Amino acid sequence: MKKHNYSAGPCILPQEVFEKSAQSILDFNNSGLSILEISHRSKDFVAVMEEARALVLELLGLEGKGYQALFLSGGASLEFLMVPYNLMKVDGKAAYLDTGTWANSAIKEAKHFGETVVVASSKPENYNHIPKEYSIPTDASYFHCTSNNTIFGTQMKSFPTTNVPLVCDMSSDIFSRVLDFSKFDLIYAGAQKNMGPAGTTLVVIKEEILGKTGRTIPNMLDYQQHIAKESMYNTPPVFPIYASLLTLQWLKNLGxxxxxxxxxxxxxxxxxxxxxxxxxxxxxxxxxxxxxxxxxxxxxxxxxxxxxxxxxxxxxxxxxxxxxxxxxxxxxxxxxxxxxxxxxxxxxxxxxxxxx
Amino acid sequence: MKKHNYSAGPCILPQEVFEKSAQSILDFNNSGLSILEISHRSKDFVAVMEEARALVLELLGLEGKGYQALFLSGGASLEFLMVPYNLMKVDGKAAYLDTGTWANSAIKEAKHFGETVVVASSKPENYNHIPKEYSIPTDASYFHCTSNNTIFGTQMKSFPTTNVPLVCDMSSDIFSRVLDFSKFDLIYAGAQKNMGPAGTTLVVIKEEILGKTGRTIPNMLDYQQHIAKESMYNTPPVFPIYASLLTLQWLKNLGxxxxxxxxxxxxxxxxxxxxxxxxxxxxxxxxxxxxxxxxxxxxxxxxxxxxxxxxxxxxxxxxxxxxxxxxxxxxxxxxxxxxxxxxxxxxxxxxxxxxx
Known part of the structure; x- marks a missing residue:
């Protein structure tokens, strides 16, 4: 019997993604090899990575605007700390909007790196709405928000205009609605809602905001390292990225x-x-x-x-x-x-x- | 034509793993759902995670000996920094054996956290052997070595007896040979050699060595958090873990x-x-x-x-x-x-x- 899959994530993906990815596990690109056993440095997989990174920028309308797309791992939860590590100035502060469980987790991780200003919170109302009246400190290293709150069923319908970098966790609604994505300086999203299966995380960064904190950053957490290595700093999660590419291709074909x-x-x-x-x-x-x-x-x-x-x-x-x-x-x-x-x-x- | 796949990693996996994992993408456990679209909190996937964690300890002979097995993400490269974050005392030092490219990368990441003592290195001979004469400082927080050096074709045939925790990157030879794994306090390994496809990292930890550094650790990098959440602190890389379980089952059935x-x-x-x-x-x-x-x-x-x-x-x-x-x-x-x-x-x- 056909299931109607309302799972909150990991979640339903297009049927053709299941079919093509199952086929690629048996034989990838008629190579006689499975997608699970090929080198990430092979010509075929490098092509997958390049197409996926380019397609993200194309779909978001960010081509040629100074952005880089990365497919990392660790989930959005790792971005909760990579964002402050890469963007919060030493002895600086960062501003956060608290709209739910995941925003709260992001705030907790940021506190390890410096002062974290929560500009507004809907926690007292069990996060049943998005706070709209708040001001963002002009000396913050960045402002962080969560575009969609999976658990509480709320979604930001507009985003503040800021004079500091705008960072957004779009894990649960990226690629679902038209936004002026060029308003954002850093967008991240775990794949497992609209982009693909669990196991990879998309990070889209305006490159010019990096390298300004005065911190030394471990290589594996340094966006500049990942950009320099074209999202192959270390072995990437090959299959989740391939299945994400198939999902992005499906979206492009749909319009x-x-x-x-x-x-x-x-x-x-x-x-x-x-x-x-x-x-x-x-x-x-x-x-x-x-x-x-x-x-x-x-x-x-x-x-x-x-x-x-x-x-x-x-x-x-x-x-x-x-x-x-x-x-x-x-x-x-x-x-x-x-x-x-x-x-x-x-x-x-x-x-x-x-x-x- | 059948390929003879000598790829250094990601690498060949058993044919039955390809077949079963392709089938699970079309229909997992006769659920009418793909393994790619089920919740990681679903009964079926929780069972996968539990079996995989238990089977690791069983295969390594570590059941009931105070160890925990975790399936994380980020690759061994993320462990390069999680190890010092979790084990190197504040103002302490750690000892490393430099046997190749990956050992060197681990050393570089550790330097962000404190003094890093390289007890011996075969770099001058282009890493064509494993150094054997060295002493490990007794005040080191741990000693780190790499059991097998993929690039240089060398492998440690014996391991030092230490009075400090013994940490080993076994990415490229775990599950390939009998060792007294209880000599080790922390073992980690990227999946993509003997354990499964790229996208998950196995960490096996003797629990008693944790919580002794005096550091505050971001949740996502804290082994104790991952243990408390039974390797589900955040959405795990579902498919790579499932394919790893299939590979471990194959190994068990083989003997x-x-x-x-x-x-x-x-x-x-x-x-x-x-x-x-x-x-x-x-x-x-x-x-x-x-x-x-x-x-x-x-x-x-x-x-x-x-x-x-x-x-x-x-x-x-x-x-x-x-x-x-x-x-x-x-x-x-x-x-x-x-x-x-x-x-x-x-x-x-x-x-x-x-x-x-």
């Missing part, structure tokens, strides 16, 4: 970010309309900050939980349970989730209403 | 490390015997330190290079070119390389002799 944005808006509208209409449900995030990637909602009456859970499971839906910090349900509608899967969920919600 | 050691010795004997016998070739590493994983050798007369290269390529051999630091040839004979592939190379070497 790029502008095309997927329309689809994502249609999916989110379909589900949020039902959440607002159906008296059995209520959303948890402030309406103006609702995420188009992760819709979080509760049953008005918890007594219906057993019945609802049985119904969506019977419909082939998986991964709908909410995070323990919020409870209820979380429908993650990443790029590769078809609108048909959203319709199945909406149908189940309406069916529940009829059967109560 | 474990003792069984593969016999096969590896037979392969190495076959090739080194031919290198020593055939007047056209000479080995580059000191005989007593020769690696059973990577055999490095030269043509006595470089004029034969074109002919030899054409012959081994025609025989389906790939990945035989030596590293630029040594030149000539490097035959990497990791666990999954069948002895039949070594025989094909020996046949080509003998064929060349007849045709000169």
């Amino acid at each position: 790029g970010i502008a095309a997927i944005e329309k689809i994502n808006e249609a999916k989110a509208n379909l589900l949020y309309t039902e959440i607002d209409r159906n008296p059995l449900f209520k959303g948890t995030a402030a309406k103006e900050d609702r995420s188009n990637m992760n819709a979080t909602f509760l049953l008005e009456n918890e007594a219906h939980q057993e019945k609802f859970d049985a119904m969506w499971k019977a419909a082939g839906i998986s991964g709908l349970a909410g995070h323990r910090s919020v409870g209820g349900y979380r429908a993650s509608m990443y790029n590769a989730l078809p609108i048909e899967s959203v319709q199945v969920l909406v149908d189940v919600m309406q069916e529940l209403e009829k059967n109560i | 474990g490390i003792a069984a593969i050691e016999k096969i590896n010795e037979a392969k190495a004997n076959l090739l080194y015997t031919e290198i020593d016998r055939n007047p056209l070739f000479k080995g580059t590493a000191a005989k007593e330190d020769r690696s059973n994983m990577n055999a490095t050798f030269l043509l006595e007369n470089e004029a034969h290079q074109e002919k030899f290269d054409a012959m081994w390529k025609a025989a389906g051999i790939s990945g035989l070119a030596g590293h630029r630091s040594v030149g000539g040839y490097r035959a990497s004979m990791y666990n999954a390389l069948p002895i039949e592939s070594v025989q094909v190379l020996v046949d080509v070497m003998q064929e060349l002799e007849k045709n000169i």
Whole structure:
């Protein structure tokens, strides 16, 4: 039975990515070798890396604007410390917007490197909205924000104009909507939502912001080293990068970010309309900050939980349970989730209403 | 045509690992979902992680001896700095044995954290042997060595007895030979030789050595955090870990490390015997330190290079070119390389002799 995969990440990827990557494990590029056994220095893999790095900049509209794309490892969690290591001046400070669990983890790691100013936090309201009134210290080394909060179902709809470098963790909504990406000086994202399987991390950096901290940085954590080695400072995670390239190619063929944005808006509208209409449900995030990637909602009456859970499971839906910090349900509608899967969920919600 | 894959890493893995992992990308455990789209918190993947961690300790004979196995990311290169971060006391020192390029990289990263004493180095002889006469400062926080030097074709056949924690980078020969692994306090290894595809790093730690430095450590670089979170501090590289589990299962079914050691010795004997016998070739590493994983050798007369290269390529051999630091040839004979592939190379070497 076809599954409707609402997993919050790692998450659904295009079916053609599964098929092509499985084939490449049996025989990559008709080489007689598996993608899992080739050297990362082989001509075929160097071509994968180069195409993936170039395609990222093309899709984001950042070609020829002084940016470099890197495929690293360690997850966004390693970027939580690489960002301050590479950008926070010795005896300097950095500004952070606290919009959820991951923003909080980034703040904790930054504290190892210097003063960390939290300009605003929605923690007292269990992160149900994005703070909008705050000022960023002009002497901060950078301002850091999280564009989408997977756990709490909120998403930044606009970004502040800053006179300090703008750094953004876009792990859970990169490549999902049109933004002026040139506003950002550093973007990072774990692959495992819209870009590919778990195991690689995209970092997009405006090169001119680097090398200004006065710190000595271990090579492996130094963005300038990774740039100098063309994202091959050490053996990269070959297969996750290859599967990410396949996913980026799928996105390009679909029409790029502008095309997927329309689809994502249609999916989110379909589900949020039902959440607002159906008296059995209520959303948890402030309406103006609702995420188009992760819709979080509760049953008005918890007594219906057993019945609802049985119904969506019977419909082939998986991964709908909410995070323990919020409870209820979380429908993650990443790029590769078809609108048909959203319709199945909406149908189940309406069916529940009829059967109560 | 079947390839004989001598790649130095990433490298050949068992054919059944390719087949099972390709299948898991199309449908994992008959779940209707791909291994690439399931949550790392799903029951099925938690079981993968637990089995992989337990199987590592079982294969190394370290069960119940106070060790923890972790599957991290970032490659051995990230361990170059995690080791001093976690083990080098504030204002302390660490002792290193310099046996090649990777040992040297580890030393460079350690210098960021404190005094780094190089107890011996074979660099003046282009790392063609393993230094044996040296003393380890008794006040060092640990002693670090590299068990096998992929580039230079040398391998430590014995390890010093130390009164400080013994740390070893076993990236290129772990699971290839029987050792008393309980002599070691920390072992790390990039997966991409004998354990799996590129993208994860095994760390095996005697837990009692941790937490003694007086340093504060960013969470993501703190072994104690990773242990507390059962190797799931953040989203792990799901697929590389799954493919590593399949490779470890293959090794266990074969009879474990003792069984593969016999096969590896037979392969190495076959090739080194031919290198020593055939007047056209000479080995580059000191005989007593020769690696059973990577055999490095030269043509006595470089004029034969074109002919030899054409012959081994025609025989389906790939990945035989030596590293630029040594030149000539490097035959990497990791666990999954069948002895039949070594025989094909020996046949080509003998064929060349007849045709000169």
